[in-house]
Amino acid sequence: MTQRLIFDKAFDIGARNKTGSLDIPRMREGGLDALFFSIWITGDVTGPAAVKRALDQIDAVREAVRTHPERLPARDHRGRHPRRRRPRRRSPR
Numbered sequence: 001m002t003q004r005l006i007f008d009k010a011f012d013i014g015a016r017n018k019t020g021s022l023d024i025p026r027m028r029e030g031g032l033d034a035l036f037f038s039i040w041i042t043g044d045v046t047g048p049a050a051v052k053r054a055l056d057q058i059d060a061v062r063e064a065v066r067t068h069p070e071r072l073p074a075r076d077h078r079g080r081h082p083r084r085r086r087p088r089r090r091s092p093r
Contacts, residue, residue, distance in 0.1 A: 013068065035072070037061045041053050
C-alpha cells in the first residue's frame, strides 16, 4: 500500500494519513528505527516500461527523503550518507 501511496503527490509520509498504515508519526510511535524501501515491479511489466516504473519509484523515495531529511536520513549500503553524483565535466578537445 505504501508503495502505491508514495507515488501520490498528495500523500505526505511525514503526516499521519487516513489511508495506508505507514507514515513517520506511526513509525515513531511504534519505535521503528529503520525503514527499507524496496523497488518492486510486477512480473507482467517488462522492458522499457519496467525500467521507467522502477526509476519512478526510486525518484519517489528520494523525494520523500528530500522532503523529510531530518526524519528520514538516507544511508547507502555501507551506512554512509549517499552523495549526489555530479555530472562529469568534459575536457575541451
